[in-house]
Amino acid sequence: MTQHLPLPNDTIALPLLDSDVLRTFVTIAECGSFTRAARQVFRTPSALSMQIKRLEETLGHPLFVREARQVRLTPEGEVLLGYGRRLLKLNEEAVTQFLAPKLEGRVAFGTTDDVGTRILPSVLAQFARSHPAVQVDVVVGSSRQMLSRLDSGELDLVLLTAGNPGQEPRGEIIHSEPLVWVGREGGIAAQRSPLPVALAHQGCAWRGMALDALGRAGVSYRIAYSCEHCAGQEAAMLADLAVAPFPVSLVRPPLRRLDPSLLPPLGEYQLALVKRGGMGQACEALAGHVMAAFRDLSPQQSRKETAC
Template identity: 85%
Template sequence: MTAATLPNGNSALPLLDSDVLRTFVAIAECGSFTRAARQVFRTPSALSMQIKRLEETLGQALFVREARQVRLTPEGEILLGYGRRLLRLNEEAVTQFLSPSLEGRIGFGTTDDVGTRILPGVLGQFARSHPAVQVDVVVGSSREMLARLDAGDLDLVLVTAGNPGQEVRGEIVHSEALVWAGREGGIAAQRSPLPVALAHHGCAWRGMALDALDHAGMSYRIAYTCEHCAGHEAAMLADLAVSPFPLSLIRPPLRRIDASLLPPLGDYQLELVKRPGAGQASEALVGYVMDAFRKT
């Protein structure tokens, strides 16, 4: 832990060491000094000493130590956000000078639910690290994105896995619960037949929802059809229908429907597919996308 010095020679605030921050973040994400030690290739006692010095420097307890795990204190949760950002900035700065210069264009296709989840952060970080690479983003259905990849129009696509007739061609990068959602205080979930908002034929969410309703013997009607999440949100906000929706994307005034009212839907997955021979720039963007999902 070093300290900055003011022009008049007086000691200023201490500077957080990147190595100590990396240790702190590893422990927070692993929930264990032992598991974090394996990740950073040090002994648990060495990590413990680093954290003790960090806590003394900041004058705050950062972890609550329990029998088989550790958890963050409120102050530790605040530092975790700063630590991740500082490490990310450090990586970007080093990459800017030491990584091979990348140039060119990437065609990146994705579904709109992914775009609202990770794209702003991923594209912003990638642009800062590789300013000479142009990324053109296309948003559409999974089927359309894969077709454009095969035609050579796109280099990289992030799509929903498990659509009818769609084999797994890439790497599964994310799995999440698909749940029923509707408007807070709305009555659509109590109507019979149940009004549902769905995408067009060939969508995995549509198939999961209809299979669940059929197996439960529930009466339903497709009240609203749209390819995009924004359309489903509009139907739910108007209390015209309920819809299958990723749990992480539900925001007030929408809410998750009580699990006792409608049948469970299970998990859905996102698949990252690369065009063969897409090039180094695409490979670099793959790393940023996968890193973003690891942190969600």
Template identity: 80%
Template sequence: MTQMPSLSGHRALPLLDSDVLRTFVTIAESGSFTRAAQQVFRTPSALSMQIKRLEETLGQPLFVREARQVRLTPEGEMLLGYGRRLLKLNEEAVTQFLAPALAGRVSLGTTDDVGTRILPGVLAQFARSHPAVHVDVVVGNSASMLQRLDAGELDLILITAGNPGQEPRGEVVHSEPLVWVGREGGVAVTRSPLPVALAHQGCAWRQMALDALDSAGIGHRVAYTCEHSAGQEAAMLADLAVAPFPRSLIRAPLRRIEPEQLPPLGEYQVALVKRSNLGEASDALAGHVVEAFGETRH
């Protein structure tokens, strides 16, 4: 740790060393000093000394050391968020000066549920790292995105995996539960037959919902259909229907319907599909997308 000079005469706050932060984040993510030491090519005792000095500097314990693993204290959880952000910012700064400048144009296709949740942060961070690259974003359903990719109109696409009649393509970058959702205090879930809001034919969410209701013997009717998840959300907000929805997209006044009321739906997955012979700019954006989804799992 180094001391920041102070012009006012007050004691300056210490600066966090990026090497020590990287050690701390590696231990936190691996859950073990031994595994972390293997990843950073140092001894566990060297890592232990780094963490001890970091704890002394901050005046807080960061790890609870147990027999076979370590876990973060509340203060350690807080520092983990800062550490990841500081390391990423450090990487961006160095990249601006040492990495070869990327330029060009990238066409990215996405479904609307991904576009509203992940892309704003991805595009902002990518623009800071590669300001000379122009990104065109197209929003549509998975089938149309695949067609445009195969026609050479798009470089990368984010699609829902497992749609009926859709061959497995690309790399699964995200998986989370698909759950039943309705309006808080709403009565749609109590109606019989159950009113549901679904996407058009060919959507995995639609098929998963109908299969689950049929298997459970629950009477239902398709009360609302829309190509985009925003349409389903509108129907739920109006208490016209319930709908299958990714858990991470639930926002008040919508709520998850209790599992005992309606049958489970399974996992919803997002796949990243790339056009062959991608350029460096497209590869760089693909890396940012994969990293962003990885962070949502922590």
């Protein structure tokens, strides 16, 4: 007679984590707030709170520490965040494998450095997972160069700085953020007279916005440094030799945003996506990935090497 041995305890079926609840958890963790996360997923904060409560009960651990105006992850929450992101990506890859259209072909994509180094890694990785048969050729250069190559048919899609001097408005504005004055934490460059400024090359919108603002306010200044890439501006600020106009999302220690009362406001800096007429489905798909990347863009995702 065959004897049936009892199953060990570790074979008991474990609960499955729901993808929708995981997406809620990851969104809250990245936003640092139930209210902000609720706006992103189009639900009420109370609905999100109930989802997290059930998730915490399932796992047997608290995942968030609730504070007055924000929430932060517990050690167990930090562990789950890593798993959650990986599970959501794997779910996306599995669904895409069966539901995404089988696109093939080639897309020539042009961008400026301030854009490319910020979003290109994630965009290209996600696009490769969704459409592995599409070849993407990337070209990096100035906004003027990219538009010229688009018009000549060399490029299909261009992401560039809007509002550069002499550049006609084209494409769709997909990102906007404040341009602010930045200097080194504890530095004295902002107190010098004339004000030493580090600017990007001529023809860059950042440079024009800064000079216009200083001129209107009657601030005495001198152009201490001018460079093709704003890594040069950053170097001048780190050495406390100058201040510079920077997108707010790129400011990180030891640099800091200067007191707004010290210097005139600069306004908003914008990015535009320009498509070549008659482009195919593969190009449209890549354009969708680019726009999605900027919807998800946060200051923590910014990169170091930038230029107009």
